Amino acid sequence: MIRHKLAGVGVALVTPFTIDGKVDYKALARMIDYVIDGGVDYIVALGTTAETPTLYMPERAVIAMFITNQIAGRVPLVMGCGGNSTSEVLDQLREFDLRGADAILSVTPYYNKPSQEGLYQHFRTVSEHSPLPVILYNIPGRTGVNMTAETTLRIASDFDNVVGIKEASGDIGQMQRILDSRSDGLLVLSGDDGMTLDLMERGGDGVISVAANAFPRRFMQCVGHAKAGDFEAARREYAALDEAVRALFAEGNPTGVKCALATMGLIGPTMRLPLVEGSAALRERFRTLIAEYDLH
Template sequence: MPRINLRGVGVALITPFKSDESVDYDALAKLVDYQVQNGIDYLVVLGTTAETPTLTETEKKEIIELVVSKVAGRIPIVLGVGGNNTREVVDKLKDNDFFGIDAILSVTPYYNKPSQEGIYQHYKAIAEASKLPIILYNVPGRTGVNMTAETTLRIANEFRNVVAIKEASGDITQMDEIIKRKPEDFDVISGDDGVTFPLITLGAVGVISVIGNAFPKEFSRMTRLALEGDYQSALTIHHSFSELFKLLFVDGNPAGVKCMLHMMGYIENKLRLPLVPTRITTYEMIRNVLIDLNIKC
């Protein structure tokens, strides 16, 4: 199985919508070009940030086809394939055509709140079904269950096609434990823009980013400087984004980053219910920070 290089910045791509809530494929195509041209290392399609639960199967298929076509092999593409019905995820992995896709990002089962053994068995079934490399995704703030370091390491050691974890537990001690004890060829990726810098200093290889939708060039530079060991230069950029890191999630994701992209002229400020745009107060705070960063809006 071919390896995928996950070092650097992967952007969790949003789904732009028009005012009538239809997918804005023209805006999506322009956004993909914006990402690639500004130096991101790979794209993550149909993740949480894409509002995937609100998309139809036809829309998902069309989004994948558009992104694969626009990227045209220039950078790797990671596809979100997860759920809380293990059999359904396995069937998708066995039956779907993954042309142009380089790896799978699969979130821990949500809502069901399985035990650690249940999480292990879920990923065991996925690993045995997938023809592509798998990136685990631990985000207990959304799923309601934390995958412990012990479970992550058990999976990483037993299944060679499980190549990385996107860690968004918010527990630096847990992330550090995984980094210290992981197999050499298993990568730890930050799942939170705000802890990317400190996590890289501990040994992470990069981030799957939300803010990279709006600032691919700047955030990629910060990440590369940190990976190269130029911590002072990276820290300066990190600090310049500190306020935006907070504002990104005040009203939920991807409301914050869609607000930024709207101000920058890339998309309409539209989400699908149950998500809604940021409050006016948040909107104005984001605008003020962008003006301070000399971003035209």
């Protein structure tokens, strides 16, 4: 059942670049193996943390195929298929090789600021054309529009292949309304690392995580306690991660996580404009935190 496969921790995988800005496939393969070895439950490709808006459509298609092949069935895969034009999302559904994926993650259309009815009609169209289960993605801080709990529940109720929501509104009350009224099969996943335990304690199913790129073992230990219902142990474990997680977002995402990964020697720090590399001060902060809390 898809709900069991995609509960727990999905890692929103970064896209490493070479110093001249090309996709670094060797580093991407290394990252995939690193997070799988670290115990993550599944991988999310081509999401926000992947710098997907800076990737050309042919690059996205190649990356999707590469990640599928590198995972080789070891963990489930969720593929990002989103955009601010509904027809463009349908193009992605046609052009990406989705045969190795278990679901798609589709963000609310950004910049256009559609109404709640517009969001409903967008996801109705996506759900009708998707060959895979759909996880909705609400992140108003980036898109400029909040999908309300009522709209999320309406979409999930009307379309059987909508199986979950990645909620990154930062509004725990809105998340609670979804939890209170959801059908049994609807996954409710945190889109914020720092809200994971609060959401899971209220009955949520897990997180699609940025931090699990850099600190998969420690983050999995924390969420493992939460899945077992031991939130006291989970919060003790998270205390060692808290400052590092906050540092990941101090200069924006994925700037922070790429800075941490570069400090750890896993990838280079290169970003594509308009994003820029983390500051020297942030690099030093990560060096200190990784050593202090043994986050390797």
